[in-house]
Amino acid sequence: MDSDSDSDGSHISATPPRDPPPSPPPPPAAAASARTTILSSIKPSNKIKATATSRPILRPKPTKKRSKSAKIPEPKQPLKENPPQTSVPPPDLSNLPFQIHRSTHKISSFSSNTNDSAATLIPGGRLVSKFASFSKTRKKDLKFEAIESDQNDPLISTPQLKAELGDNDVVPQKIGNDGVNSSKAVKKHPNCIGGSVPSSSCSASLLSVKRVKCGSEGNFVKLNINGYGRKKFKFKGKRSNFGSSSNGRQRFSKRSKRKSRVGDGGEGEESGLCDEEGLVVDIKQTEKRSNFDGGAIEEAVMRVRNEASDENLVKLLKLTHGYDSFRDGQLEAIKMVLSGKSTMLVLPTGAGKSLCYQLPALVLPGITLVVSPLVALMIDQLKHLPPAIPGGLLCSSQTPEEASETLELLQNHALKVLFVSPERLLNTEFTSIFSGSSLLSLVVIDEAHCVSEWSHNFRPSYMRLRASMLHAKLDAKCILAMTATATSKTLHDVMHALEIPAGNLIHAAKMRENLQLSLSMTGRSLYNARMKDLMTLLKSSPFVEIKSIIIYCKFQSETDIISKYLCDNNISAKSYHSSVPAKDRSRIQELFCLNKIRVVVATVAFGMGLDKRDIGAVIHYSLPESLEEYVQEIGRAGRDGRFSYCHLLFDEATYFKMRSLMHSEGVDEYAVNKFLSQVFSNGTNSSGEICSLIKESASRKFDIKEEVMLTILTQLELGEVQYLNLLPQIKVTCTLNFHQTSPALLAAKDIVIAAILKKSELKDGQYLFDISSIANSIRVQAIDLSNHLRSLKFKGEITYELKDQAYCYTILNVPTDICSLAANITKWLSEVEICKVRKIDAMFNAAVFAVKECAKVDGCHDYQHTPCLLRKISEYFNRDDDVDIPNKMGENSRFLRADIKVFLQSCSQAKFTPRAVARIMHGLASPAFPSATWSKTHFWGRYMQIDFKVVMEAAKEELMNFVSKNAAS
Numbered sequence: 002m003d004s005d006s007d008s009d010g011s012h013i014s015a016t017p018p019r020d021p022p023p024s025p026p027p028p029p030a031a032a033a034s035a036r037t038t039i040l041s042s043i044k045p046s047n048k049i050k051a052t053a054t055s056r057p058i059l060r061p062k063p064t065k066k067r068s069k070s071a072k073i074p075e076p077k078q079p080l081k082e083n084p085p086q087t088s089v090p091p092p093d094l095s096n097l098p099f100q101i102h103r104s105t106h107k108i109s110s111f112s113s114n115t116n117d118s119a120a121t122l123i124p125g126g127r128l129v130s131k132f133a134s135f136s137k138t139r140k141k142d143l144k145f146e147a148i149e150s151d152q153n154d155p156l157i158s159t160p161q162l163k164a165e166l167g168d169n170d171v172v173p174q175k176i177g178n179d180g181v182n183s184s185k186a187v188k189k190h191p192n193c194i195g196g197s198v199p200s201s202s203c204s205a206s207l208l209s210v211k212r213v214k215c216g217s218e219g220n221f222v223k224l225n226i227n228g229y230g231r232k233k234f235k236f237k238g239k240r241s242n243f244g245s246s247s248n249g250r251q252r253f254s255k256r257s258k259r260k261s262r263v264g265d266g267g268e269g270e271e272s273g274l275c276d277e278e279g280l281v282v283d284i285k286q287t288e289k290r291s292n293f294d295g296g297a298i299e300e301a302v303m304r305v306r307n308e309a310s311d312e313n314l315v316k317l318l319k320l321t322h323g324y325d326s327f328r329d330g331q332l333e334a335i336k337m338v339l340s341g342k343s344t345m346l347v348l349p350t351g352a353g354k355s356l357c358y359q360l361p362a363l364v365l366p367g368i369t370l371v372v373s374p375l376v377a378l379m380i381d382q383l384k385h386l387p388p389a390i391p392g393g394l395l396c397s398s399q400t401p402e403e404a405s406e407t408l409e410l411l412q413n414h415a416l417k418v419l420f421v422s423p424e425r426l427l428n429t430e431f432t433s434i435f436s437g438s439s440l441l442s443l444v445v446i447d448e449a450h451c452v453s454e455w456s457h458n459f460r461p462s463y464m465r466l467r468a469s470m471l472h473a474k475l476d477a478k479c480i481l482a483m484t485a486t487a488t489s490k491t492l493h494d495v496m497h498a499l500e501i502p503a504g505n506l507i508h509a510a511k512m513r514e515n516l517q518l519s520l521s522m523t524g525r526s527l528y529n530a531r532m533k534d535l536m537t538l539l540k541s542s543p544f545v546e547i548k549s550i551i552i553y554c555k556f557q558s559e560t561d562i563i564s565k566y567l568c569d570n571n572i573s574a575k576s577y578h579s580s581v582p583a584k585d586r587s588r589i590q591e592l593f594c595l596n597k598i599r600v601v602v603a604t605v606a607f608g609m610g611l612d613k614r615d616i617g618a619v620i621h622y623s624l625p626e627s628l629e630e631y632v633q634e635i636g637r638a639g640r641d642g643r644f645s646y647c648h649l650l651f652d653e654a655t656y657f658k659m660r661s662l663m664h665s666e667g668v669d670e671y672a673v674n675k676f677l678s679q680v681f682s683n684g685t686n687s688s689g690e691i692c693s694l695i696k697e698s699a700s701r702k703f704d705i706k707e708e709v710m711l712t713i714l715t716q717l718e719l720g721e722v723q724y725l726n727l728l729p730q731i732k733v734t735c736t737l738n739f740h741q742t743s744p745a746l747l748a749a750k751d752i753v754i755a756a757i758l759k760k761s762e763l764k765d766g767q768y769l770f771d772i773s774s775i776a777n778s779i780r781v782q783a784i785d786l787s788n789h790l791r792s793l794k795f796k797g798e799i800t801y802e803l804k805d806q807a808y809c810y811t812i813l814n815v816p817t818d819i820c821s822l823a824a825n826i827t828k829w830l831s832e833v834e835i836c837k838v839r840k841i842d843a844m845f846n847a848a849v850f851a852v853k854e855c856a857k858v859d860g861c862h863d864y865q866h867t868p869c870l871l872r873k874i875s876e877y878f879n880r881d882d883d884v885d886i887p888n889k890m891g892e893n894s895r896f897l898r899a900d901i902k903v904f905l906q907s908c909s910q911a912k913f914t915p916r917a918v919a920r921i922m923h924g925l926a927s928p929a930f931p932s933a934t935w936s937k938t939h940f941w942g943r944y945m946q947i948d949f950k951v952v953m954e955a956a957k958e959e960l961m962n963f964v965s966k967n968a969a970s
């Protein structure tokens with residue numbers, strides 16, 4: 002396929018040229034003058050009002066009392082002392098599932114040794130190692146902007162905060178609660194909070210956890226994720242054991258989520274310090290930790306084991322987490338799990354789902370395995386484990402040594418909680434640890450909606466998480482599935498896959514009541530208008546007073562433009578998306594958490610695993626893809642229980658663009674057919690030979706996105722007939738050099754090297770070979786071969802480079818009828834595509850309803866539509882997903898067929914499918930038709946407003962005409 006040619010004839014069309022591209026945002030001066038105009042009309046009202054202009058202009062309200070300049074944002078005051086200044090009556094806080102307290106303490110930072118990355122913690126209070134809080138999101142694809150597959154990528158950068166903030170930002174002198182000057186506040190992994198952790202012996206006996214032998218550096222596991230800061234953790238200052246805080250050494254620890262809520266629980270105000278990963282350190286909590294009574298916990302655990310009564314559980318909660326009571330749904334979920342019942346738990350964002358596995362993990366005899374979709378999330382959750390619960394994680398970025406250290410801890414019963422990605426379950430070495438071992442007590446599926454293709458965030462790797470597989474491979478006795486956002490259809494699907502009985506659903510997904518939802522619609526394609534509206538919004542009350550804001554955008558380019566625009570207008574802002582280097586993303590998150598950046602302008606990549614409690618506003622600069630995404634993102638605001646503000650700016654043009662994007666993963670039966678033929682081209686092989694499919698080239702060849710290929714492969718493994726067995730993905734093309742021993746000598750004592758010499762091609766003195774074919778020739782797993790090469794490299798014998806990430810599998814059954822299999826798979830994928838389109842339609846319709854149709858009763862007024870949006874959200878989550886949602890798409894255009902015809906003539910050398918043509922007409926890039934080439938065509942994105950299916954139908958007809966004409970001539 003010649004997809005790189007852009008025909009000269011593309012300028013000929015039946016329609017006039019498109020609108021000119023949007024002009025850049027106004028210069029700061031212009032914006033400033035606009036601002037002056039707006040400010041001159043300030044009225045003492047905080048309501049958002051429309052001006053006489055056609056575009057809604059949001060008027061700022063003067064700040065009643067501001068003690069500091071806008072540059073140094075004030076910390077929010079305690080709610081009780083300073084209720085939000087809004088015309089909307091503050092919510093009835095007594096209804097909140099938690100009490101609200103605010104810190105009046107100064108936020109400051111402290112120094113740390115930041116170069117090490119780490120991850121596993123074991124009882125004994127040693128910091129096993131430490132890691133940065135953020136990982137790289139590899140995919141640029143919008144849909145998966147926030148999703149990091151452990152299998153695929155995530156680079157975790159190590160923060161260099163001290164260097165980045167400069168010494169001024171470092172607060173090295175901290176006086177411990179015991180009065181001792183702990184001049185070096187050494188950063189610790191929070192799951193191993195130095196002196197504040199209970200005595201190891203108590204913890205170990207309590208949990209029947211064996212202490213692991215440790216070297217001079219203590220119980221240490223290195224986890225230098227993805228090579229960042231690949232240094233051993235160097236402990237600065239005197240290391241203390243569990244309970245050693247009693248020796249007078251003050252420890253600063255990251256404030257865990259539960260710590261922050263200790264303050265909430267009415268135990269006085271927090272003392273907030275920020276550590277270099279941006280998490281607040283709470284001295285009071287550290288005191289709690291140092292008072293941590295392992296013996297008491299052990300007794301409380303025993304009592305719960307004897308009788309899981311409310312009283313016993315509350316006592317345990319108090320001892321482990323410091324909370325006085327459970328929140329809605331928690332106690333019920335914990336009791337279900339403790340009684341061995343698989344449970345589906347739906348709680349809103351920030352409602353405390355983690356606790357529902359943390360306590361059972363402590364009480365249950367075996368290990369709790371937590372499957373999580375993002376490495377960033379795993380890290381976050383590991384950090385927030387209470388000190389009594391030793392945890393670890395396994396991810397693909399670890400070296401084999403690091404991973405085997407964690408595995409050793411696991412097998413030695415030194416871990417109670419282990420975080421893994423779903424891809425880990427492809428690893429038979431890993432799953433074999435559990436099968437038939439009774440090692441595992443509980444499997445937790447975090448973000449369980451990812452299991453369902455009807456969710457807003459379906460992950461192919463999550464498909465693997467079916468009860469049958471979990472029982473068979475892991476010997477899982479009990480499953481806890483958790484999510485904050487799932488429609489009835491998604492829930493049904495997840496519960497079906499995980500075999501959770503309907504009666505075991507705990508659904509307390511009522512939205513938090515401290516979020517005020519407002520929205521405004523901007524004029525069509527008025528890029529500048531939207532930008533100005535945003536600026537006006539930020540200069541208006543209540544946003545002008547808010548010190549911590551996230552602005553969500555759909556496109557990476559938007560985040561860069563907006564953050565620059567805000568900076569030009571004296572608002573400290575940074576853009577955040579998956580193309581920002583991992584290290585910079587880490588830094589941005591840190592600075593945001595330190596309140597050194599007021600606004601983060603981000604794609605969906607930002608937020609997951611972020612527990613910044615004082616985010617006062619979330620602004621959507623463009624429409625979220627679904628109400629699920631909207632709910633998830635606004636859920637970042639107001640985690641401290643304070644009144645917080647969420648504004649949605651939207652417009653029709655962006656809706657059309659995004660609706661088009663919902664079709665970007667669709668596939669044709671033709672492509673699926675070709676793909677399946679390639680997958681099964683090797684036929685069955687009883688010896689279980691490894692087949693591999695290089696992701697990038699296959700994706701281009703079949704014009705199917707990588708994520709979709711994986712979905713198909715997973716379906717082939719998990720469908721009614723098991724056609725294949727997926728193996729972990731690896732890079733298959735290897736270029737190798739020998740260094741110490743001669744190749745022949747090494748081959749004589751190493752079977753792998755012998756095979757390489759036999760099967761590789763010698764090119765410029767380097768040996769070039771395919772990992773899977775070498776593995777097949779000596780009948781080892783590809784992953785084992787890679788590990789073997791790694792160890793030879795470690796010994797200095799060889800160096801090598803790997804490239805070409807590939808899907809690996811073994812074929813179990815070859816389908817008798819590939820065509821009907823392809824038809825079935827395509828039908829299923831097209832239903833998924835329709836479902837995504839419905840989701841964005843539902844989002845758009847809810848927003849349009851609020852703006853245009855809301856009768857402004859029940860408390861809605863001006864731009865503020867909390868009641869009606871909440872109603873729409875609730876209806877959406879409770880109704881059947883299959884209902885058709887009216888949409889604004891055009892049914893046809895009289896120029897469409899003519900334009901397609903001209904386009905096909907002008908690109909006669911390229912091979913198109915109807916979908917490929919429709920994508921180009923909708924301005925959608927695909928692996929075989931990249932935007933770098935095809936966006937140059939005159940027709941790119943011209944028919945975005947015509948329903949994709951209609952364009953595809955027209956393309957099909959024109960292609961048939963074109964082919965028959967060519968055949969005739």
Ligand SMILES: Nc1ncnc2c1ncn2[C@@H]1O[C@H](COP(=O)(O)OP(=O)(O)OP(=O)(O)O)[C@@H](O)[C@H]1O
Nearest residue numbers: 258259262324326327328350351352353354355485
């Ligand atoms: N019973 C409780 N009392 C007080 N605070 C609690 C309680 N349970 C949990 N919390 C706190 O609530 C916060 C949010 O908890 P958690 O991170 O588990 O929420 P979540 O439901 O997983 O949110 P998300 O869906 O955004 O990941 C944490 O700071 C946690 O410590």
